[in-house]
Amino acid sequence: MLRIATANVNGIRAAHRRGFGDWLAGRECDVVALQEVRAQADKLPDAAFGDYHVALDTGSLPGRNGVAVLTRHAPEAVRTWHGAALVGGPPEAVGVLGPVPAADRVPLARGLGRFAAEGRYLEVDLADAPLTIACLYLPKGGLPAELQRPERMREAPDGGARYARKMGFMAAFSRYLVRTRRAAAAGGREYLLMGDLNIAHTRQDLAAWRRNQRNDGFLPEERAWFGQQLSPRTLVDVVRRLHPDEDGPYSWWSWLGQSFAKDTGWRLDYHLATPRLARAAVRAEVDRDFRGERLSDHSPVVVDYER
Template identity: 60%
Template sequence: MPDTPSPPLGIATFNVNGIRAARRRGFESWLAGRRLDVVALQELRCAPEQVGAFDGYHAAIDCGSVPGRNGVAILTREAPAAVRTWVSHPPRTRDLRVYAHEGRYLEVDLAHTPLTVACLYLPKGGLPAHLQRPGNMRDTPDGGAKYDRKMRFLGAFARELRRNRRAALGAGREFLLLGDLNLAHLPHDVTNWRPAQKMEGFLPEERAWLDAQIGPRTLVDVVRTVHGDRPGPLSWWSWAGESFVKDVGWRIDHHLATPRLAKTAASVTVDKGPTPGARLSDHAPVVVRYAFR
């Protein structure tokens, strides 16, 4: 008899904006209903002992040591073959070590699939000093300090990302970076992209950084490739106003995969809640099915 094809590998990235709050809003029901193989979570925003268990999953977790901030996790159906955090395995890029305690990056090798999965929560950043105008900003002007910090992180992480991708390939594994990158890449990724060009997350230099990380021989933007050259799919909407109802948002939650893995992507779904009251977070899970085993 011919071999039965393996079912697609269901993988999601989801910024929960506080795992305890997401659970109160129905996260467990979503997780049980989706029956995914791998789920990368960002912004746990709690201490390790407050994260709790995830029924049916093994959880690799790095909450960091900044109270109530950041925190990443990767859930897998089977215990991973290896887990690496920036605490257990300090970044080889020295400029990233200052972020090691913040709970921003986690990496696992799947046990029975030749795949390394990484989860990243990238700093939100801010505006450069020359774009800061008191009275026209949500945050207090800081002279560009948050912007400078984010750009330093991006420069250092580009080197680390390249090393980690090559290490996975050298070990016979594909590589997949999941997470909230706090960056939108193309005009199709932002509802009102023209004014967004002067907003953090869509600044020309931020977009240029992401552009440099992706390419046909390095990492592929899986969601954009599958969805096509058209608006969306958005994954973040402000809590304020009617952004959610009017679908005014950004695509900042990403699947960046090595080319061989990316070619197997069969579908993309963003689990946007049906109503504002049904939202699990200000983000929505981004689910990709990969025909890869």
């Protein structure tokens, strides 16, 4: 059995204060993908990643973004969009991995270059299973200019700039996703994309879907893009496959109000797997809290896969 989790920690230091270290030690995952680590190497808390080997791309923006993949065994290969990562494992400290050999890189799709140093994507080949693990933190985005109403917005209107940026990222990432999935297949590996995709795909993925149809994260064009990434022959939404008729299970709730208590959340955190791997999934759970405390505004999504 392989137990694999994805979690947006919304800051590794804050998550540790809420019990992330104990959750990590006790959940017995074989692989954990993290988003929004939000710490440069010299700011990581002690034992930030427990007894795991880690591949980490902090990105170049202090206090923002950052993705990591934790594994029980040192990965066979690590790839980032800018050709370098931080790697390490017990008992060694996290150290610098040099540029990835050009022959091992999947060429970036047009349009991804401007995002390469932001700490949004990292992938590893497992050493103990024929599997490529990819970790993605997709931009949150915003509203197109025609939907922006200052009186309804927490942020200042931007003329649709954040919306355009997200849509540009998604278009470019679609092209990259095809390439890297095919590269995994050519190497005899299954492919698993995990992370915070900042989109609720269907009405089942958002409790208050009626009032959010004109809000970012549930816009028709975002949902259409998501659907285009899925098919029975390419990538499968693993949690939805295991919970086909269920609303949720949600993985993000606002810190404000009673959203968490009333379970009026969004499903933003996904396992998207190649078909054979998806068929091997036997159990999917969302760890809503840990010992009565939320680790983040997101909760870990944990899936068990038969080997």
